[in-house]
Amino acid sequence: QSALTQPASVSGSPGQSITISCTGTSSDIGGYNYVSWYQQHPGKAPKLMIYDVSKRPSGVSNRFSGSKSGYTASLTVSGLQADDEADYYCGSHASSSTRVFGTGTKVTVL
Amino acid sequence: QVQLQESGPGLVKPSETLSLTCDVSGYSISSGYYWGWIRQPPGKGLEWIASIYQSGNTDYNPSLKSRVTISVDTSRDQFSLNLSSVTAADTAIYYCARDFGRRSFDQWGQGTLVTVSS
Numbered sequence: 001q002s003a004l005t006q007p008a009s010v011s012g013s014p015g016q017s018i019t020i021s022c023t024g025t026s027s028d029i030g031g032y033n034y035v036s037w038y039q040q041h042p043g044k045a046p047k048l049m050i051y052d053v054s055k056r057p058s059g060v061s062n063r064f065s066g067s068k069s070g071y072t073a074s075l076t077v078s079g080l081q082a083d084d085e086a087d088y089y090c091g092s093h094a095s096s097s098t099r100v101f102g103t104g105t106k107v108t109v110l
Numbered sequence: 111q112v113q114l115q116e117s118g119p120g121l122v123k124p125s126e127t128l129s130l131t132c133d134v135s136g137y138s139i140s141s142g143y144y145w146g147w148i149r150q151p152p153g154k155g156l157e158w159i160a161s162i163y164q165s166g167n168t169d170y171n172p173s174l175k176s177r178v179t180i181s182v183d184t185s186r187d188q189f190s191l192n193l194s195s196v197t198a199a200d201t202a203i204y205y206c207a208r209d210f211g212r213r214s215f216d217q218w219g220q221g222t223l224v225t226v227s228s
Contacts, residue, residue: 001171001172001173003155034212034213034214036213036214036215038156038215045205045218045219045220045221046156046205046215046218047218048214048215048216051210051213051214051216052213052214057216089155089156091156091158091214091215093212093213096172097169097212098158098169098170098171098172099146099158099161099169099171099209099212100158101148101155101156101157101158102155103155104155104156
């Protein structure tokens with residue numbers, strides 16, 4: 001079971017949009033519509049931002065959106081704000097009823 | 111509002127067993143959902159360890175399965191993690207979380223740092 005692949009870092013200016021990719025295989029992202037995204041600020045626990053590829057939990061800003069195509073999922077953050085600066089992890093249900101996370105992406109707001 | 115709180119020793123000796131408990135409040139474990147453990151070595155990414163359903167059905171990370179036991183006590187609204195034969199590589203922040211339908215982790219504890227050192 002290998003970690004999903006994410007870019008190490010992504011940056012953008014306030015107000016801009018950024019997209020973080022998350023690439024897996026047919027055994028995880030490609031096989032299930034159960035991709036999730038987490039935001040983690042330094043010293044804090046991860047927070048669920050997107051589940052089931054594109055659904056937002058109650059209270060999460062609609063500036064966050066998710067999508068999937070084939071073996072790659074994406075998280076888009078529009079109208080980038082200073083508080084969006086954090087680490088982001090994707091996750092997926094995987095074969096044999098396991099779960100897998102991505103390698104993580106550090107988002108910097110310039 | 112569901113709340114989760116991890117507890118257990120912050121220091122474990124190499125070759126010994128790491129034992130953690132997660133107390134759940136604001137929700138009865140016996141009402142459903144899976145409940146899981148995730149860890150994060152300092153400065154590194156997240157790693158799923160294991161999840162358990164209120165009935166006792168378990169899912170394990172294959173890379174850790176031989177050393178991990180997860181259990182649930184619905185009468186106390188607690189679930190626990192045992193990780194045997196620990197090494198320095200097991201040093202991490204350990205989080206407990208609600209595993210929503212095996213699809214995502216929607217509620218997290220604050221995490222507890224466990225250091226493996228003699």
